[in-house]
Amino acid sequence: MTLQRDSETSLQSQIFDRVREMILNGSLRGGMALTPSRTLSKQLNVSRNTVTLAYDRLVAEGYVTSKGTAGLVVTSIPPDHFLAVANAAEASPVFPLDHNNPIADGTPMLCYAGIPGGETNGPAYDFWVGRSAADAFPLDTWRRLAMRRLAQSPRHLTDYCDPAGLHDLRNAIARHLARNRGMTVSADQIIVTSGSQDGISLVLNLLRPQVRRLCIETPGYNGAKMLFDRESLPLEAVAVDANGLTVADLPRGKGNLAFVTPSHQFPTGVMLSLSRRLELLKWATATESFVLEDDYDSDFRYEGAPLTPLAMLDRSRRVFYLGTFSKSIGAGVRIGFVVVPRAMVDDAREMKAAMSNGQSWLEQAILADFIDQGHFERHLRKLHKIYKARRNRLITALNDAFGPRPITGQDGGLHLVWRLPSGAPDARHIQIQARDLGVGVYAPSSGAAFDIDENAPDDRLIFGYSSLTEENIDKAVKLLRTLIGAQSGTVGEGARP
């Protein structure tokens, strides 16, 4: 038996581990005596107390039995009980995590941005979708609110909160929805979640027993598809045109759950028309279906007024409304919410308790104060201005570099979709090549979106512009110009090289 003096594991634990190992692999059999502690301590050059404590633990765990003056002997346990354990492969030691770049292979995981918070392995200019502006984050205010809340009773930190969310926050969200989205919902309809995915999970778990078919938009949001794909229910992908989801193509059978993004369809950015909205609600009623309305970036609308959410038109019967603070405050805060139809409020709260027993208190408390004290309204106005300017700069830069090309989704939100010049390589190739230049642009297929039609032309790039400065947007598009211009040979009229 040899010991490692520089190990994180104590000498006592190492002795315990080695002896246990010998018992489990049969080197020491039932009835055999252990080397006396005095002898072993000399052999190993450790204090006798160290050995005694290791032996005590072997006794306590039942591997070894004390036989009085006969000393310690290995317990007789039916040997086949050890088999499973003895045949196990040796565990490798503790090792630090690899800092591998998660999107190095071009398939980023869901909303997991190329740059996990604070890491430095992402591209210099990253148009990953849905990232809020770090340079606009109200850090001083946030810190001040955190300090104030952390001066309160630690009971908030040690006790469970209501699984549906902090009382103050649910009221603040209800008021925010009334002011900004014209929605009349009561606070008890609001379930606070850990962002959108948790909200989709909640609705799925809630409706699973009564739903027979799942429907998604195509192209659509991969986060929803990842969850829907895991269900044993049939999945129907319904096409999107210039007016949003083609509602007429929804299945006519009963008991569907349709995931939709009416405000700013993901990824195309088109808005579901009023006529389609009404048609969708009529469908839900006629087919006894439910609609999950993801209003993920509705806080930002640059042209025209936003449409009334489906949830408001429906009056809390068949529509679940999904909101998030990941775009308007930050994804690292991990707070979103679901507005639940009135009849399902109690079930939803119980389901959230079963799923995760609610969210962490501090973030909820800070956010509630942030909304109530008017900081959120101011922050939204500030972000609106910043995002709009970045959007404008991106459109101008793209037009300057490549001439006018079809763009969709520019009326609101945090991203737009740009059609590549004819003759350019397909989007997946450009994504890989651009990365070598330090530019992160994404084919929809790897930018958190999917297209059920595998033969759809791969001729579009998604630009999430919200987290890049105007200066960096210019630089990034210039780099793209060298890449795409050089390859396609044609850069359209109006291009200024």
Place this chain on the structure above:
Amino acid sequence: MTLQRDSETSLQSQIFDRVREMILNGSLRGGMALTPSRTLSKQLNVSRNTVTLAYDRLVAEGYVTSKGTAGLVVTSIPPDHFLAVANAAEASPVFPLDHNNPIADGTPMLCYAGIPGGETNGPAYDFWVGRSAADAFPLDTWRRLAMRRLAQSPRHLTDYCDPAGLHDLRNAIARHLARNRGMTVSADQIIVTSGSQDGISLVLNLLRPQVRRLCIETPGYNGAKMLFDRESLPLEAVAVDANGLTVADLPRGKGNLAFVTPSHQFPTGVMLSLSRRLELLKWATATESFVLEDDYDSDFRYEGAPLTPLAMLDRSRRVFYLGTFSKSIGAGVRIGFVVVPRAMVDDAREMKAAMSNGQSWLEQAILADFIDQGHFERHLRKLHKIYKARRNRLITALNDAFGPRPITGQDGGLHLVWRLPSGAPDARHIQIQARDLGVGVYAPSSGAAFDIDENAPDDRLIFGYSSLTEENIDKAVKLLRTLIGAQSGTVGEGARP
């Protein structure tokens, strides 16, 4: 049309809402003209601009179309599209949440304690299970660490983190497990969760495709049962005796998932013997099953050494290990973790991304520092001393008041189970009556536990002692003495009234 001047909803929104309402319910039909804005502004005594903005929104949303000099006319949308909407019941206005006591009816929701953080409607002396000591929370240190982290780049708050958890925290947890539980696991096997329920959900979601049967202990933890009950898989409840789960009674068919609490069985508190542990692992191998080991309060062991976790004996093949900081730091922090078998690390990380895209950054960052800087070790030692003293005081107080009665689960953890004196009313009745005296004690059936055997005698109370001061423990037991002594008439020998 009348407007509410004192409403949270703006006058402009009210006008928009009322006109939309009239269109949706058919009072205004397609082709009909709207009252000119000048006229309406006089009628309602509001500025003309207010009306114009409301009308603009009606146009933007498509309810109304501008016909030049003819003014605004209601859009002709197929009337049946409106039917679903028009028939909806009137939504009730925003109202604040009810502060109803969630356990007033004696059926508390899962781990949702009688007293949600900071609320004041719980009993004065509450023995609810699994609550950490608020008076021992290291608030100054926590605040200092929070401030330090909030002085860093806001990128952590605005970006997504690794869905499997913050790098620093996963390493810190791996080191903690090596030191305190003798476990050799790599940081990438650790998935940070929002507490235990989220961990159970993760494992269920991960194994659902390959598992054919679910097994739980009876009596057992209701949190697991709540989730298992929702699955379409058959559920087998296996009895617990003085050595823990009766492993021999586990189903012999292939592909099971068994939820077990080996360190301190919930609720009985018994420890699974070494022999049973090995038998359980052998069963898992033979039947190609998985074991979910919930080590929920193993940080606190007062008598004897803890046994090696199943996950360590199994060497990361068929055992998922579930840990939580809810008992050792606080439930309001909402951080737990799952140690995942090596072969399932990537799947687990992807599943966690789909479920909730990871946990909030700040709590993870504070906790990582708290562990790394040695505060957690000190805090555990402090809590260990406090909890042990509270446990001792409770046992002494119960013995003084009622004479020696059978107690289980007192060797570790945050709760013990006490058998009622013969002649006393059943536990559910005492729970209700005690509450009137300001004492929260719980029959297992309402204390987050269940017993599949509905005829099992209801003669035990669960005492979660960790959050009560010794003085309050004395007071509470004296109150119980008046209640139970008075009713049962017999209080055993050794009782000192």
